[in-house]
Amino acid sequence: MSRSSKYPEQFRKDAVELVRSSDRPLRQVARDLGVNHETLRNWVKIAERGQAKPSDAASAASEDELRALRKRVAELELEKEILRKAAAYFAKEMGR
Template sequence: MSGKSKYPEQFRKDAVALARSSDRPLRQVARELGVNHETLRNWVRTAEQAQAAPPAGGVSPEERQELRALRKRVAELELEKDILRKAAAYFAQEMGR
């Protein structure tokens, strides 16, 4: 659902969700939304294709962002673990004296 459109992206997503969840005919849903039924049909088709096809590179932008955040968190945790290991060794040495 990309490209130049007079309809905002969120409106198109909501319209597709409504069309999928409604038991009313697509034509009726489109009429109620004030959209041409072929336009709505195209939005639904595009959404279905996007959902069925894996994202380019295998990772969506949301997943890529989450992956960056997780890698950052892993680096922080590894640093904390190293600090704690050194502190434990230090205190073990101090207790042994």
């Protein structure tokens, strides 16, 4: 959310989860939490949009991170193979 809220993000997430998991009406959950029902309804709508389709920026960032991690794994596997061969070579030399 770009604008600040008087409610912490974790509180908003917990409130949305409570609405989803409870069989109580949204208005009652909002009343119990001391939140305006329209505010809570907006949080639920925002959360549903967030789950339906991740933002393009977040998706691109995830793909970039995945690409970087795969590259790092390939580098580490190559290093491991080099070290394995070196260890075998030196084990043979020491065995003479």
